[in-house]
Amino acid sequence: LSTWNSVPQGPPDAILGVSEAFKKNTSPKKMNLGVGAYRDDAGKPYVLTSVKKAERIMIDNNMDKEYAGITGVPSFTKAAAALAYGDDSPAIKENRLAIAQSISGTGALRMGAEFINAWFPHAKNVIVPNPTWGNHIPIMKNAGLALEKYTYFDKQTNGLNIDGMLEDLHKAPKNTVVLLHACAHNPTGVDPTKEQWDQISKVIKEREHFSFFDMAYQGFASGDCTRDAYALRKFVDEGHQVVLAQSFAKNMGLYGERVGSFSIVCADEQEKARVDSQLKIIIRPMYSNPPIHGAHIVSTVLNSPELKKEWLGEVKTMADRIITMRHQLRNHLENDFNSKKSWNHITDQIGMFCFSGMTPEQVTSIKNDWHVYLTQDGRISMAGISSANVKYLAEAIHNVTK
Numbered sequence: 001l002s003t004w005n006s007v008p009q010g011p012p013d014a015i016l017g018v019s020e021a022f023k024k025n026t027s028p029k030k031m032n033l034g035v036g037a038y039r040d041d042a043g044k045p046y047v048l049t050s051v052k053k054a055e056r057i058m059i060d061n062n063m064d065k066e067y068a069g070i071t072g073v074p075s076f077t078k079a080a081a082a083l084a085y086g087d088d089s090p091a092i093k094e095n096r097l098a099i100a101q102s103i104s105g106t107g108a109l110r111m112g113a114e115f116i117n118a119w120f121p122h123a124k125n126v127i128v129p130n131p132t133w134g135n136h137i138p139i140m141k142n143a144g145l146a147l148e149k150y151t152y153f154d155k156q157t158n159g160l161n162i163d164g165m166l167e168d169l170h171k172a173p174k175n176t177v178v179l180l181h182a183c184a185h186n187p188t189g190v191d192p193t194k195e196q197w198d199q200i201s202k203v204i205k206e207r208e209h210f211s212f213f214d215m216a217y218q219g220f221a222s223g224d225c226t227r228d229a230y231a232l233r234k235f236v237d238e239g240h241q242v243v244l245a246q247s248f249a250k251n252m253g254l255y256g257e258r259v260g261s262f263s264i265v266c267a268d269e270q271e272k273a274r275v276d277s278q279l280k281i282i283i284r285p286m287y288s289n290p291p292i293h294g295a296h297i298v299s300t301v302l303n304s305p306e307l308k309k310e311w312l313g314e315v316k317t318m319a320d321r322i323i324t325m326r327h328q329l330r331n332h333l334e335n336d337f338n339s340k341k342s343w344n345h346i347t348d349q350i351g352m353f354c355f356s357g358m359t360p361e362q363v364t365s366i367k368n369d370w371h372v373y374l375t376q377d378g379r380i381s382m383a384g385i386s387s388a389n390v391k392y393l394a395e396a397i398h399n400v401t402k
């Protein structure tokens with residue numbers, strides 16, 4: 001009998017499995033609206049010009065392939081911290097921000113969950129938005145945390161149920177870890193307003209909850225990195241000792257390079273040193289130290305004023321293209337196909353995704369009848385839409401939802 005005879009067939013990943021099914025489809029009209037990966041208006045993955053220039057500089061510098069330290073490439077983590085928390089962040093100025101390079105955002109989330117499981121001085125409970133990015137759940141659970149959901153999305157308005165969210169945050173036991181999407185909520189595309197973030201911060205402070213920010217789309221939501229970091233920086237300003245999972249997969253198009261960071265706001269320099277030592281003890285037996293290529297790209301871009309300026313322009317261009325697709329899709333639905341349903345949420349929502357409101361049955365029929373692939377929850381990855389296929393998509397959505 002084979003050693004692995006009892007290994008069962010597991011289900012395909014809810015998001016990455018959509019791309020696998022899409023690849024098998026032979027229709028010339030097929031559309032992949034599943035994975036959150038940017039495509040340009042020609043439907044092609046986009047390698048940023050600022051990234052290509054950085055790689056040329058790196059080659060000219062004849063860099064070696066030495067190990068990075070356990071917490072990664074220092075010039076990367078320093079620049080990544082400044083991008084997230086701001087150049088004038090007191091936590092950075094007072095040298096009390098512990099930060100480690102991670103295997104992109106997923107690795108940062110897992111590292112954070114492992115650190116919380118090891119050192120959080122209260123019950124290891126985490127609450128996540130309902131709905132949230134599917135991978136959040138196994139990441140937190142596999143690290144040993146107890147996971148519950150808090151009200152977030154309002155099906156009636158396709159917007160934020162702020163009252164339900166605040167009530168759940170208030171009801172949660174004191175010192176609960178609250179996972180918060182810093183911007184461009186996945187899968188709903190619904191973000192709290194600045195005023196709502198202030199209400200959320202107040203309840204979290206009252207209940208002495210702990211904020212775990214996930215910022216996978218900084219710059220990608222509004223096109224402005226500072227604006228997209230509003231919630232994170234406001235919480236830190238208000239004295240929350242947050243932790244942050246940061247990703248450069250989307251905003252710098254480094255998907256497969258796996259570049260991210262995990263950071264912890266500490267009370268002072270000594271605490272930061274102790275926390276840093278424990279991060280190293282978690283990382284070393286996990287993957288020892290991170291890949292250096294992507295980190296050097298980010299470091300080269302962010303530490304060169306002209307490359308950073310070029311990059312910020314490219315992030316805005318990507319964000320703007322998605323916003324344009326939102327308006328065109330809504331316009332076709334309302335004016336070409338005279339859909340009687342309301343589609344304002346397509347343009348009200350922000351970031352990479354549109355939570356369309358399509359039911360699982362409608363998702364199945366738009367796949368079978370129209371070769372349009374999206375996740376079963378009705379989430380549309382807007383970057384899969386282009387000026388060449390937006391009208392076709394509107395026709396498909398209209399026909400499966402009328």
Ligand SMILES: Cc1ncc(COP(=O)(O)O)c(CN[C@](O)(C(=O)O)[C@@H](O)C(=O)O)c1O
Pocket residue numbers: 015016034035036037103104105106107133135181186214216247248249255260
């Ligand atoms: C909220 C959130 N947090 C973290 C990540 C991790 O991303 P990475 O490890 O590549 O830095 C994603 C990516 N989620 C997807 O865009 C998506 O939801 O399609 C996709 O990349 C994925 O892996 O599922 C995300 O949406």
